[in-house]
Amino acid sequence: MKIKRFYQITFYMIICVILTPVVNSDINSDDYLDQEQIYCSNSYLAVETPCILAQSFKPTLNVLTRVSLYGWRNEMPPNNLIVSIRNIYNGNDLTSVIIDNSDIPKHNSDWFYADFPDISVVPNLTYYIVLTTTSGVIGDSFFWWSYAEGNSNDDPYNRGDMWLRCSCPGWFKQEFSDFCFKTYGYNDEGSNLPPGNPLIYGRINGKLGNEYEYSFVSIDPDSDNVTYSINWGDGTNEIMIGPSPSGSKVSVDHIWLKQGKYTIHSKARDAYGGESEWSSFEVSIIKSKSFSLTDILERFIHRFPFMVKILNQITL
Structure with missing residues (x-):
């Protein structure tokens, strides 16, 4: 009787696990995974004022719907995370979303989504995932983004790079290093007609x-x-x-x-x-045809050899 009861409980637990929704899963019927860098190490950089973090990527789909990031936050920061998409790292936002701090994994790194309004993008052109904070307090760190370091022979993501802007003036590209991210989208074939043959x-x-x-x-x-x-x-x-x-x-x-x-x-x-x-x-x-006076005389003499005798008699 106890054995039967054990199997009933076990079966019930398995069914509950199967039917429980998975938070931050990659399953979405409307879009597809496009680009990713999933080699996430214990290396992190903090999003804080005035530091801005960015990761470049090249999509293959012409509509970008959302991104997924891998990182963690501290206990309960008094600010939120802004995730933007740009086509120039220091340019204007093409789209953006504010992520409430309660939606970001606490203390332990995990994946979470930034679901912004869909935008049209050009496949194989460079875009940037840009992270900033709503806090205006200098040095007020609250979110850490995981990244992987590589080299010229082992680039974690060879279609983009890690970008930083902190206390030093301007932006800095960390070549062969990349933040952990995923992008999602789809091809909207009906909304765009190709140009005519030239x-x-x-x-x-x-x-x-x-x-x-x-x-x-x-x-x-x-x-x-x-x-x-x-x-x-x-x-x-x-x-x-x-x-x-x-x-x-x-x-x-x-x-x-x-x-x-x-x-x-x-x-x-x-x-x-x-x-x-x-x-x-x-x-x-x-080939271009150009003749000198000598060439013309030689051709004339070749065609009319009797003229040589006439010219000789005249000169005599």
């Missing part, structure tokens, strides 16, 4: 060593600014020009150093990561 204008025939101008025009359905990728087809580095207003002409000069037939390729990318297909433009480059 139209390419310019000479289809040219001479070796001469500089020629080529123009590129793409129209974005959402009137977003566009950036052009241009490949000249001659082995030189692909270049990027822009961003420029949708529909405006962008002109670039180029020189070919070898004769032959070349294909210029170009595609347009808008501010939200939408890309066009590649456009192509054929160019034929030939």
Whole structure:
């Protein structure tokens, strides 16, 4: 009878554990884990006035919904934590949220969320998670953010870096060290239409060593600014020009150093990561033909050898 009672209690406890919501879990039906640095050590830096901490990252999704941070707070500080997203570490906030101190793990480090209003971001461009405090008291530490130290051969997060601004003037980048964080988001494919394939204008025939101008025009359905990728087809580095207003002409000069037939390729990318297909433009480059007076006389004599005798008789 006691054994049966034991199994009943054990089964009940297992069911309770399964059904109990997990605080700060990564499960969310609306967004997905994008970037993370989860090698969290016993190294911490404090958020305090005037110190500001930041971690750069490069998203792969075009909407950023929230971030998760790993750290702890002291007993009950009389201030709160401000978590912001910026595209320049010392710039304006793109979005932000104030985290009440009661929502931050106390004494022992753990993950907690900063759920701010969703923002559109450009995949593979650099953004910053910036932490400040509402306290105006200098040296009033209350939150410690965990980080991992690395080196050139072992970077904890190779798509960003740790940034600091404390008593020293300006910001300082701690290369190969990164705070512990996670970012979440999703791709909003319906809200952004890619730009049209670029139209390419310019000479289809040219001479070796001469500089020629080529123009590129793409129209974005959402009137977003566009950036052009241009490949000249001659082995030189692909270049990027822009961003420029949708529909405006962008002109670039180029020189070919070898004769032959070349294909210029170009595609347009808008501010939200939408890309066009590649456009192509054929160019034929030939050697320049320049003749001296001696060359002209030699060619004349070669074609009309009888004129040599006539000229000799005249001079005699």
